Amino acid sequence: MKKAAFIGTGNMGSALIKAACRALGPDQVVVANRTFEKAEELAREIGCQAVRTNQEAAAAGEYVFLCVKPKLIHGVLEELSGALMDRVVVSVAAGVLLADLESWTGERVPVLRIMPNTPCAIGAGMTALSGGKTAKEKHFTDVEDILAQTGRVERIEEGLMDAFSAVAGCGPAFIYPYIEALADGGVAAGLPRSKALVYAAQMTLGAASMVLESGAHPGKLKDDVCSPGGSTIAGVAELERHGLRAAAIDAVLAAWQKNGQLGK
Numbered sequence: 001m002k003k004a005a006f007i008g009t010g011n012m013g014s015a016l017i018k019a020a021c022r023a024l025g026p027d028q029v030v031v032a033n034r035t036f037e038k039a040e041e042l043a044r045e046i047g048c049q050a051v052r053t054n055q056e057a058a059a060a061g062e063y064v065f066l067c068v069k070p071k072l073i074h075g076v077l078e079e080l081s082g083a084l085m086d087r088v089v090v091s092v093a094a095g096v097l098l099a100d101l102e103s104w105t106g107e108r109v110p111v112l113r114i115m116p117n118t119p120c121a122i123g124a125g126m127t128a129l130s131g132g133k134t135a136k137e138k139h140f141t142d143v144e145d146i147l148a149q150t151g152r153v154e155r156i157e158e159g160l161m162d163a164f165s166a167v168a169g170c171g172p173a174f175i176y177p178y179i180e181a182l183a184d185g186g187v188a189a190g191l192p193r194s195k196a197l198v199y200a201a202q203m204t205l206g207a208a209s210m211v212l213e214s215g216a217h218p219g220k221l222k223d224d225v226c227s228p229g230g231s232t233i234a235g236v237a238e239l240e241r242h243g244l245r246a247a248a249i250d251a252v253l254a255a256w257q258k259n260g261q262l263g264k
């Protein structure tokens with residue numbers, strides 16, 4: 001028996017599969033995907049095993065990670081009915097509740113929900129996890145051991161999962177356009193495109209690291225950059241004039257509301 005089976009090798013599945021291979025060794029990981037060739041190609045690249053059906057994957061792995069779209073989770077679990085004895089189900093799907101997962105698997109199957117993000121692919125992710133009624137401490141720690149390879153991991157109450165998803169799961173897509181736009185500004189001011197992107201991305205990484213490592217409020221860190229009468233405050237005033245903060249808050253709230261509907 002292998003330690004982890006993954007169903008779905010798309011954007012999120014493949015990032016987690018790579019993390020699991022680093023954590024457990026590729027010989028402990030089995031993967032399945034609707035389009036088998038994609039699972040096969042990934043397995044060839046990283047040395048784990050690809051199988052043709054979801055049933056075969058669940059038969060081979062103790063922790064069964066469901067990495068398909070939220071609307072497909074119920075169907076995949078129906079397909080796996082009878083194959084989940086002594087298995088632990090780990091769902092990656094946004095908006096699909098633990099109570100629904102438990103009712104679809106049968107309550108004796110321990111169930112966990114995780115919410116990773118795409119930076120997990122390079123070990124810089126932020127992932128939350130919550131457990132269902134029969135999830136034991138060992139199930140949490142086994143999954144945390146795998147996720148440790150993806151970046152930062154935190155247990156949270158399930159009631160906060162949609163909000164967490166909006167900030168950390170969807171959040172990369174709120175930052176990339178900003179980095180792109182900063183680079184556009186740099187290009188408009190005369191920088192070569194390739195350089196402008198590197199400068200904007202490295203600056204974003206550094207600014208985020210300052211928040212995490214200093215523990216200082218972002219407002220204070222912003223103030224530290226703004227010399228009186230200087231260039232930064234002139235730029236900050238433009239961001240405020242264009243409603244940057246309101247746009248960011250509204251983006252998170254729109255994603256939060258949508259997360260709540262995805263599992264329905």
Ligand SMILES: NC(=O)C1=CN([C@@H]2O[C@H](COP(=O)(O)OP(=O)(O)OC[C@H]3O[C@@H](n4cnc5c(N)ncnc54)[C@H](OP(=O)(O)O)[C@@H]3O)[C@@H](O)[C@H]2O)C=CC1
Pocket residue numbers: 007008009010011012013032033034035038054067068069070072076092093094115116117118169170
């Ligand atoms: N993308 C993200 O940033 C995040 C996504 N999530 C969650 O991860 C899940 C997957 O999203 P994402 O990776 O982006 O989506 P993708 O579309 O990239 O991947 C979904 C994968 O599921 C496969 N698939 C579909 N149906 C089945 C099936 N019946 N059996 C086996 N495999 C199947 C698809 O196969 P095929 O190759 O045939 O299309 C595809 O490879 C979602 O539930 C989402 O909510 C969570 C956090 C972040």
Ligand SMILES: O=C(O)[C@@H]1CCC=N1
Pocket residue numbers: 094165169170
């Ligand atoms: O866009 C989505 O639905 C998923 C949820 C979190 C990130 N991507």
